[in-house]
Amino acid sequence: MSMLTSEDAVAQAMAEAKGPLVIRGGGTRTVGRPVVGEVLDVSGLSGVTLYEPGALTLVAQAGTPVAEIESALAAENQRLAFEPYDLTGVLGTSGASTIGGVIATNASGPRRIMAGAARDFALGVRFVDGTGQVIKNGGRVMKNVTGYDLVKLMSGSWGTLGVLTEVSLKVLPSVEAETTLVIDGLAADQAVLAMSRALGSPFEVSGAAWVAGQVWLRLEGFEGSVAYRASQLKTLLAAFGDIAEMQVDWRTVRDAMPLHGADAVWRISVKPSDGPAVIAALPKGTDTLMDWGGGLVWAGHSGGDIAATHSAVQAAVAAMGGHATLIKGPDAVRSAVPVFQPEAPGVAALTASLRHRFDPNGILNPGLMAA
Template sequence: MTALLDMLAPASEEDLSRLIAERRDPLRIIGGGTRVEHAGGDRLSTANLSGVVTYSPGEMTLIARPGTPLPEIETMLAAEGQALAFEPPDLRQVLGSNGTPTLGGMVASNASGPRRVMAGACRDHLLGVRFVDGQGRIIKNGGRVMKNVTGLDLSKLLAGSYGTLAVLTEVVLKTLPHLPARATLVFAGVDPARAIQIFSAALATPFDVTGAAWRDGNAYLRVEGLERQLIYRRDRLLALLAEHRPDVLDDRQTVTLWRDLRDLAHFTDRKAPLWRILTKPTEAPAICDRLRELGGTSSMDWGGGLIWYQGPGSAEQIRSVAPHATLIRRAGLSGPAFPPQTGPMARLQSGLRRSFDPHGILNPGLMDA
């Protein structure tokens, strides 16, 4: 966990509420410091707001505070044969961070790995939240089981807001059974356009593909499940895509490969900026081609819906190619990490900020100029 000596670190939700209510100067919200680079403002740590409130394996429901280390949560779930199905990535290596990922940072960034193509994103597994907004108000929203989540679901709004609207103090998550067996189909020597064709064919089947990624000229499809399910799904995909002559990786090889793909082990040159780009899969090949012209390296995940780019190019150049590009690792680049909003989206974002944080103290400059 990041050292607390030079941070504000409230010990309770009530302390956090009082601190924010009296505040007018900027605050930089810190969990483990492992999701996105951001500077400016006094650092406010959630490290003391830690611990599991309750975990009910039978109901597949977890309630915990935001500063709880994510590895502890994953170990606890694994002991019960369960997991966070959306496979949150660990970006410590690419950011050069010595912090520990936290549950709150995971939710605030909507951190979702390769299994999103099948299981959905982090926000899709979020049942409820407690939080303190920019006025110091303590607010609870959502429920503790799926059927109780009614009305305006603020948890979906806060997931992915990166602490610009509120500071989480408690999250309620749905857990799912761990998938015990896995295999990967490997398609060598394919460009992004051919990879998208393969992904589109596989993801249109009922065979529950849980990963569809491309890197360094290789396309990968992952299938998981019980042993008999796995064999059936693997063999049907092999037959469907036989013309591409795929190879097959076993369980051990699959675990290693997808951990590296999830955690961006191929993008650890911290001297180069790293961008996260959301796009339509059909537009991904053209974006990859244009990014290659800038002199960098790209990879694709989520069946082409997510592109990672490491390499040269100003923010203006990158966003002229890919408007929905977020700067994850700056490596000397300045400016807002997130793409500036215009028109109705800008008015909506501004209105939300005024409602939740009228004084503009929570992570200012992260999502806006």
């Protein structure tokens, strides 16, 4: 199918669809079970349609590249506070990540621990459901709504409930200064203790990660405030070892750069205190890093029986009340295993009911999130 360039064209294509559709924006997030169907390319729905810096509000068509939005915001000294991650390095994909893909997958980076997730900054959405009906929910300001909060529902639905055509976002000012405190030589359990102490302090840590045996603690804000908070944190965390103050590239954590090239990559969410236990349960030779103070574990593994490893990972994570997603793996494996953590029966029934409501013909990325 050719690239679609308008919401009306998307609605018509959905209404006339005779079989499964593979929803594609920038094509950078090839996660989930492989879907066989006709490609619905919505990358042509591109462009910022409204930007009011004074109101901290931006509206863009769903196919707009994230880089284009970030460039427009930077010109006004503003930013996407939720720091969306980019999977092109992990997956080896090309193309440009789009804002529709970010919201559809709720792609949130290291700053989530302080600022919130992508869904928390989505003020409104327009989308086309599986019957070709155009639906609008939310608006351009934060407010309470009645009925379904479809903005939140669409965030993390991976294109299985509808095709996003427009997104309204809350944006925030950029910061004057940034620094990172680095503590070297900590094992996973000690790293979580250090990160927990920092995050539990009043010093507003905006990133807390463990990378290659180092704890990274990011501080952002006005220059004087950053300097004061850094000094106070150094005193608070002195028992964990020498603390260096440096400028580091947080994309290393955001985009799981140490795992680029691994045969299989998992994104695992658990209670921060369970991060070290997850790492200990992974097969020998697995490379890991922790974000969100230990609540997010990225794991990469090469060789061996990836399907068996995946089953073991999900079983271990389920016992801790968390969930593990196979972000990268061979197509044969992704076709045979539950890529996303299997849901509890009650939740699975609710999910199926919602999908039937919004996609009664089962044409939107069918099977992509199947257990």
